[in-house]
Amino acid sequence: MSIPGASVIVEGHAIVSVDGMIAAADGSMPPALRNEADWRIFQAALDAAALVVLGRLGHERHPNPGRKRLVLTRSVATLERDPADLLTQFWNPDGMEIGDVLKQLEIASGTIAITGGTGTFDVFLPLLDRFVLSEVRDLTLPDGIPCFSKGHPRLVLPGAGLEARDMELIDRGVVQTQWVRP
Numbered sequence: 001m002s003i004p005g006a007s008v009i010v011e012g013h014a015i016v017s018v019d020g021m022i023a024a025a026d027g028s029m030p031p032a033l034r035n036e037a038d039w040r041i042f043q044a045a046l047d048a049a050a051l052v053v054l055g056r057l058g059h060e061r062h063p064n065p066g067r068k069r070l071v072l073t074r075s076v077a078t079l080e081r082d083p084a085d086l087l088t089q090f091w092n093p094d095g096m097e098i099g100d101v102l103k104q105l106e107i108a109s110g111t112i113a114i115t116g117g118t119g120t121f122d123v124f125l126p127l128l129d130r131f132v133l134s135e136v137r138d139l140t141l142p143d144g145i146p147c148f149s150k151g152h153p154r155l156v157l158p159g160a161g162l163e164a165r166d167m168e169l170i171d172r173g174v175v176q177t178q179w180v181r182p
């Protein structure tokens with residue numbers, strides 16, 4: 001239980017290049033960073049989650065397919081409902097603790113899926129119970145957008161206390177590792 005007052009599991013998800021990038025320098029996701037097998041696993045996890053947490057740009061880029069969303073933005077002081085989407089709340093982590101957010105949203109159990117980008121992964125790094133990391137073997141994205149601002153997830157996740165458990169080749173050239181807090 002990493003969030004005080006809530007028995008939730010905090011689980012991150014990312015697909016990265018060999019150099020640990022989640023997007024190219026211009027913020028776009030190159031086709032080589034998209035993988036069908038990874039996408040299916042990712043979407044199933046989001047469908048099963050009690051809440052999906054993401055940054056404002058990702059929220060605007062990917063229309064909500066009917067999930068409860070918590071969107072990080074500095075444009076609100078604390079927590080406000082998105083007037084355009086009943087299922088989405090805008091949240092500023094500097095203005096309200098995540099435990100209080102979950103109380104207000106009446107989420108006391110289940111999985112909280114953290115889908116990035118960088119600012120969102122950074123905020124949740126100390127709270128992660130699990131992280132599902134897919135790595136595309138033959139792709140590097142020099143000057144790309146990093147998964148974590150502190151460095152490659154293979155170094156940052158153990159630094160935050162997570163251990164690599166299962167590694168699986170989910171598709172040709174794509175390895176998925178389950179990182180868990182022991």
Ligand SMILES: NC(=O)c1ccc[n+]([C@@H]2O[C@H](COP(=O)([O-])OP(=O)(O)OC[C@H]3O[C@@H](n4cnc5c(N)ncnc54)[C@H](OP(=O)(O)O)[C@@H]3O)[C@@H](O)[C@H]2O)c1
Nearest residue numbers: 014015022023027055056057058072073074116117118119
């Ligand atoms: N490969 C992957 O697994 C993966 C995962 C996630 C995203 N992506 C891709 O990565 C690209 C870049 O993502 P990104 O990081 O630039 O965008 P993003 O995380 O989707 O959105 C960034 C915005 O989130 C808000 N934000 C971030 N950290 C915050 C904090 N600590 N407090 C309050 N608000 C915060 C800010 O919104 P305001 O400007 O409104 O304040 C910021 O401008 C996108 O193309 C996305 O599709 C890839």
